[in-house]
Amino acid sequence: xxxxxxxxxxxxxxxxxxxxxxxxxxxxxxxxxxxxVSRRGYVKYAGAxxxxxxxxxxxxxxxxxxxPTPAETTTMATATGPKEWSDFYKEAAAPYKGTKLQVISVxxxxxxxxxxxxxxxxxxLTGISVEVTPLSWDAGHEKVVSDYVAKAGxxxxxxxxxxxxxxxxxxxxxxxxxxxxxxxxxxxxNFNFDDLVPSIVDLNCTWQNEWWGLPYIGDVSVLFYRKDLxxxxxxxxxxxxxxxxxxxxxxxxxxxxxxxxxxxxxxxKMGIDCxxxxxxxxxxxxxxxxPVVNNKYGKQAFQWTKDVLPYSAPATLEYDSMESGDAxxxxxxxxxxxxxxxxxxxxDPTMSKIQDKWFVAPVPKGLEKRTPxxxxxxxxxxxxxxxxxxxxxxxxxxxxxxxxxxxVLDPSLGSVPTRTSxxxxxxxxxxxxYYPAYVESLLTSVARPSVPxxxxxxxxxxxxxxxxLTNAKGLDEATDWCQAKWEELLA
Amino acid sequence: xxxxxxxxxxxLRYALIAPxxxxxxxxxxxxxxxxxxxxxxxxxxxxxPIYVGLKNYIEMLSDERFGNALQNTSIFTIGTVATEMAIxxxxxxxxxxxxxxxxxxxxxxxxxxxxxxxxxxxxxWRMIMHxxxxxxNYYLSMLGLGRYSWLSDPKLTLFSNxxxxxxxxxxxxxxxxxxxxxxxxxxxxxxxxxDGASYWQTFKNIMLPYLRTILMLVLLLRVVEAILxxxxxxxxxxxxxxxxxxxxxxxxxxxxxWFWNLGYSSALSYIVLIIADIIGMALFFIVIxxxxx
Numbered sequence: 212x213x214x215x216x217x218x219x220x221x222x223x224x225x226x227x228x229x230x231x232x233x234x235x236x237x238x239x240x241x242x243x244x245x246x247x248v249s250r251r252g253y254v255k256y257a258g259a260x261x262x263x264x265x266x267x268x269x270x271x272x273x274x275x276x277x278x279p280t281p282a283e284t285t286t287m288a289t290a291t292g293p294k295e296w297s298d299f300y301k302e303a304a305a306p307y308k309g310t311k312l313q314v315i316s317v318x319x320x321x322x323x324x325x326x327x328x329x330x331x332x333x334x335x336l337t338g339i340s341v342e343v344t345p346l347s348w349d350a351g352h353e354k355v356v357s358d359y360v361a362k363a364g365x366x367x368x369x370x371x372x373x374x375x376x377x378x379x380x381x382x383x384x385x386x387x388x389x390x391x392x393x394x395x396x397x398x399x400x401n402f403n404f405d406d407l408v409p410s411i412v413d414l415n416c417t418w419q420n421e422w423w424g425l426p427y428i429g430d431v432s433v434l435f436y437r438k439d440l441x442x443x444x445x446x447x448x449x450x451x452x453x454x455x456x457x458x459x460x461x462x463x464x465x466x467x468x469x470x471x472x473x474x475x476x477x478x479x480k481m482g483i484d485c486x487x488x489x490x491x492x493x494x495x496x497x498x499x500x501x502p503v504v505n506n507k508y509g510k511q512a513f514q515w516t517k518d519v520l521p522y523s524a525p526a527t528l529e530y531d532s533m534e535s536g537d538a539x540x541x542x543x544x545x546x547x548x549x550x551x552x553x554x555x556x557x558x559d560p561t562m563s564k565i566q567d568k569w570f571v572a573p574v575p576k577g578l579e580k581r582t583p584x585x586x587x588x589x590x591x592x593x594x595x596x597x598x599x600x601x602x603x604x605x606x607x608x609x610x611x612x613x614x615x616x617x618x619v620l621d622p623s624l625g626s627v628p629t630r631t632s633x634x635x636x637x638x639x640x641x642x643x644x645y646y647p648a649y650v651e652s653l654l655t656s657v658a659r660p661s662v663p664x665x666x667x668x669x670x671x672x673x674x675x676x677x678x679x680l681t682n683a684k685g686l687d688e689a690t691d692w693c694q695a696k697w698e699e700l701l702a
Numbered sequence: 703x704x705x706x707x708x709x710x711x712x713x714l715r716y717a718l719i720a721p722x723x724x725x726x727x728x729x730x731x732x733x734x735x736x737x738x739x740x741x742x743x744x745x746x747x748x749x750x751p752i753y754v755g756l757k758n759y760i761e762m763l764s765d766e767r768f769g770n771a772l773q774n775t776s777i778f779t780i781g782t783v784a785t786e787m788a789i790x791x792x793x794x795x796x797x798x799x800x801x802x803x804x805x806x807x808x809x810x811x812x813x814x815x816x817x818x819x820x821x822x823x824x825x826x827w828r829m830i831m832h833x834x835x836x837x838x839n840y841y842l843s844m845l846g847l848g849r850y851s852w853l854s855d856p857k858l859t860l861f862s863n864x865x866x867x868x869x870x871x872x873x874x875x876x877x878x879x880x881x882x883x884x885x886x887x888x889x890x891x892x893x894x895x896x897d898g899a900s901y902w903q904t905f906k907n908i909m910l911p912y913l914r915t916i917l918m919l920v921l922l923l924r925v926v927e928a929i930l931x932x933x934x935x936x937x938x939x940x941x942x943x944x945x946x947x948x949x950x951x952x953x954x955x956x957x958x959x960w961f962w963n964l965g966y967s968s969a970l971s972y973i974v975l976i977i978a979d980i981i982g983m984a985l986f987f988i989v990i991x992x993x994x995x
Contacts, residue, residue: 353959382962480854481942526833528854528943543834667961677943681856 297336299399300608304337307601311340314602315354315369317588318345319533321555322428325624326370329609332617336608339601348372348483355593359384364595367602370427371591373415374483378663380418385591388422391603399607406612406630414658415587424589425606426629428552431652432491432584433645435539435547435557438570440470448572452492452515455546455575456522462545463522474522475546476535479680483666484531485673488516490584490657491548494577497657501701504672505690511578513679513686520680528680540565548574550586551649552627559622571645573652585656587629619643664700671696741969751965758969768970770945771953774860778949779928782867786924787917789868790875795905797876798883809880812873820870824937827866828853831938859939859947866934871927875920882916883909918989922982929978950974 314330316323323345330341344366346354355369359382371379379385391397407416411429416422436448444466449455459474467473478484490497492515495508503509520527524538532549539547540556540563547553556562557569574583590606592599608614615633618624620642627649628634634650643649659665675693678684684692741758745751762768793812797805815823830838831852839849852862886909894904910917932951935941941948941956954974957967 349959356959356962378962480940481944482940524834525849526851526854528851529833538834664961670956670960673942674944681854681943681946683856683944683946 296401296611296613297608299401300333300604301336303396303399304339304601304604307598307604308338310598310601311342312368312598312602312605313366314341314343314605315351315366316343316345317351317370317372318347321624322370322552322588325618326427326609328618328621328624329614330605332614333605333608337604339605341605355379355384355591358593358595362595364593364597366593367596367598368590368592368606370588371424373411373585373587373589374659374665374669376415376418376423376589377661378665379591380423381663383594385423386594386596386599388424388592388603391600391607392422394600397600397603397607399611402607402610403612403630403632406632407610408629408631408634408653410585410653410656410658411587411629414585414661415589424591425610427588427590427606427609428627429629429653430550430552430586430588430627431649431656432487432548432574432586433551433649433652434572434574435536435549435553435569436572437472437542437545437565437568439565439568440472440545448570449546449575452494452575452577456515456518459519459522459546470545472542473524473544475519475527475548476524476530476538476544477516477519477527477547478530478532478535478549479516479528479677480531480534481673481677482531483669483673485676486669487532487584488548489513489672489676490659491574491582492516492577493582493657495579495582497582499658499661502660502668502697503694504675504697505687505694508578510686510690513676513690516676517680528677539569542568551652554643554645555624555627571648573648573655581652581655583652583656585653585658587627662701667700668697671700737968738972740965741972743965745964754965758966759973761966762969762973767945767948768950768953771948771950774945774947775929775931775949778860778864778867778931779925781864782871782928783921783924785864785868786872786875787921789872790920791879793872793876794879794883797880805880809877812876814873815870816874816877818870820933821937823866823870824934827862827869827934828938831862853939854943856943856946859943863931863935863938863947863949866938867928867931870934871924875924878916878920879913882913886912914989918986921989922985925981925985926978929974929981 312330314326316326323343326341327343330343334340344354351369352372352375354366355371358364358366371385380387404412407426408429411426415429416424416426434448440446440462441448444461446458446461449458455475461474462470462472463474477488479488489509489512492512493508494512495506497508524530524535524544527535527538530538535547536549536553536556538544539549539553542564551571554571558566560566573581575581590609592602592606596602610629612630612632615628615630616636616639619628619633619639628639631650633639634646640646660668662668671693675684675689679686679689740751742753742755743751744754744757797808800808818826830836833839833849833851833854836852838852843849850858852858890908891904894908899907930951931949932955935947935949935952936955939947941952950970951974954967954970957963957970
C-alpha cells in the first residue's frame with residue numbers, strides 16, 4: 212500500500228493506494244483531521260454572515276412595521292368624501308390585516324349564520340378572516356373550558372350563554388373587555404352604549420361593573436300563538452296561566468276534530484331547557500342571588516305546568532326548546548312559549564308551515580306579574596387567544612347598529628337585536644310587527660340566578676321538575692328536595 | 703447472538719417501537735396517572751387544585767345520585783349483555799347452517815349497525831321512538847298495541863336505552879360467534895351426529911367448549927362497553943326523566959363539564975375503572991378458569 216499525505220484546501224488527507232489481488236490499484240482518500248479554516252476563509256464567512264443578518268433584519272422590519280398613522284388615513288378619507296361608519300374598523304383593523312380568527316358559535320335556529328355573515332362582511336372590510344365553528348350548547352361551552360385548561364389558544368372568541376356568564380367570568384374562562392374599551396385605537400367613537408338594551412347589558416354582558424362580553428343575541432321568553440285560529444274563534448292571547456290552560460284545553464278537546472292541533476308544546480326535556488318553563492311561570496319577585504323554589508310562586512309554577520300537560524302535544528316531555536318550536540312551526544300546536552329567535556325560523560318557508568299565521572304576545576301573568584325569562588348570548592374573548600384585539604374589533608363590529616339592522620332584515624339569518632334603536636326601527640318593525648311585545652318582555656324580564664353554581668342548581672331543578680311532572684314525587688316533596696339541594700350548593 | 707447495547711440493531715428495534723410506546727405513554731398511562739392524582743384534589747378553576755386526600759371517595763359513598771347511576775348501569779349491563787349474547791349466538795348458529803354464499807351476504811348486511819357511530823345511532827333511534835311522529839308508535843298503533851312515551855315515561859326510558867344498545871351491538875356478537883363456529887373442526891361434529899347425539903347435546907358438549915374463548919372475549923368486551931355506555935344515553939334521554947336513565951358515564955360527564963367538579967369526577971371515573979376491572983377479571987376466571995400447571 213502506498214500512502215501520500217497532503218494538505219489540500221484545508222484538509223489533511225491521506226491518499227492511499229490499495230492493490231487488488233489482480234494487481235489493480237485503487238485510490239482511497241482518508242480524511243485524517245477535520246477541516247481548519249484559513250484567515251482568508253474567516254473573512255469571507257464573516258462578511259457573508261453580516262450580509263445575511265442585515266438582509267433578514269431589513270425584511271423583518273418591512274414586514275412588521277406599523278401602517279401609516281391615522282392622521283394620514285383621515286387625510287385620505289376627507290380628501291375623498293365624508294367618513295363612513297365602517298371606516299373606523301378599516302383603520303383600526305389595519306395592523307391585524309391577514310389575521311385569521313377562530314370563533315365558536317352556538318348552532319341551531321340559524322344563530323351561527325348571523326356570525327358567519329358578519330364575519331364575511333368584516334373580512335371584506337378589513338382583510339381579517341373569520342372562521343366560525345358551529346357547535347351545540349354543550350359542545351361549545353366544553354370547548355371553551357378545554358381551551359382554557361389546556362392553555363391551547365386554539366380559539367379566539369366564543370358565543371357564551373348569558374346563563375353561564377357568572378361561572379365563566381369567575382373561573383377565568385373569559386378575558387375582561389374593559390382593557391379594549393379603554394384603548395382609543397380599538398374603541399369605535401360611534402358605538403352607542405346607551406342604545407343597548409339595559410337588562411341585557413346588566414345581566415349578561417357585565418359582571419361586577421366590568422365588561423366581559425359584547426351582546427350577541429338578546430332574547431327573552433315570549434308566547435308564540437296561532438293568530439289565524441285565535442281570530443277564527445274570536446280569542447285573545449291568554450293573560451294568565453289559568454287562561455293559558457283553558458285555552459290549551461279548548462284546542463286539544465273542544466275543537467280538535469276540526470283543527471287537529473294540540474293546545475301547546477312545552478320545553479320539558481331533562482336538561483338546560485326544562486327549568487325555563489318554571490321561571491316564566493314564576494310570576495313573583497325572583498331573587499337572582501338566592502332563588503327560592505318552595506315558596507308559593509315556585510310551587511304554583513310547578514302546578515301550572517302539570518295542569519297543561521294533558522292538553523299539550525303527546526311528546527312534550529321529550530321536547531327541548533327547539534323541538535317544541537318545531538312542533539309549533541309544523542302546525543301541531545296552537546301555542547308555544549319559547550325564545551324570541553324562533554321568529555327567524557317562523558318566517559322561513561323552508562322551515563315553517565305557518566308562515567303568516569302566527570303572532571307573539573308576552574308570556575302570561577303569574578300570581579303577581581309577568582316574569583319572562585331573559586336569555587341571550589354574549590361574545591366573549593378567550594384568555595389564551597393570540598389575536599385578542601382583532602377578535603374584539605370583530606365583535607364590536609358585529610354589535611354596531613348598522614350591522615345589527617342588516618342581519619335582522621336578512622331573511623336568511625336568525626337573529627334578535629340587542630339595540631333599542633334597531634328594535635324600534637320602522638323597517639324592522641314593518642318586518643316584525645310583534646317587536647313591541649318583545650320589547651315589553653325584555654323590559655320586564657328576570658334573569659337566571661347570578662351565581663357560579665347556577666348550572667348545578669339548574670340540573671337539580673330539572674330533576675325535581677321532571678320527577679313532579681312524571682308523578683315520581685309530590686309537589687311539596689319535589690320542591691322541598693330541590694330547595695334543600697340548592698341550600699347545600701349555595702352554602 | 704448477543705447484541706451490544708448501543709449497536710445499531712438494538713437502536714433500530716427501539717426506534718421502531720418508540721412511536722407506539724410514546725402513544726401508549728401519552729394517551730393511556732399519563733391520563734391514568736394524572737386523573738388518579740386529580741381524584742385526590744378539589745379543583746375549581748381558576749383557583750389552583752387543592753389536595754383533599756380521600757374526601758372525594760368518602761363523599762361518593764353518600765352520593766345518592768351516584769348510587770342511582772350505578773344501579774341503572776347494573777340493570778342496563780346485565781339486561782343488554784345477556785340479551786345480546788343469547789340473540790347473537792342464535793343468529794350465529796342460524797347463519798352457520800346457511801349456504802356459504804348466502805351466509806356471506808347476511809354477514810355483510812348485519813354489519814351495518816356496528817359501523818354506525820353511536821351519535822348517529824342515538825339520533826336515528828330518537829326519531830324512531832319519538833312520541834309524536836316516530837314510526838315505532840305508528841306501527842304499534844297499527845297493530846292495536848297503543849302508543850308509548852319511549853323517551854319520557856319513567857318506566858320505559860331505561861328499557862329504550864337497552865333496546866338501542868341491543869340493536870347496535872348484537873350483530874357484533876353474532877359476527878364473533880360466527881367466526882368461532884366456523885373454526886370448530888368438523889370431525890367431532892360429524893362423529894356426534896353418527897353417534898345419534900341431538901343438536902342440543904352437540905351444542906352443549908362439543909360446540910360450547912370450543913366457543914369458550916370467543917365467549918369470554920365477547921362477554922368481556924360487551925360488559926366493559928356497557929358499563930361505559932354514554933353517547934346514546936346522552937342523545938336519547940340525557941338521563942331523564944329526572945335521573946331514571948342516568949348512567950355512571952353521564953353522571954361523570956356532568957360533574958366534569960357541567961358542574962366543573964374536576965376532582966370529584968376523576969374520583970368517580972376511577973371507581974368505575976376499578977369496578978370494570980374487577981368484573982373483567984372475575985369473568986375471565988369464571989369462563990376460562992385457572993390454567994392447569
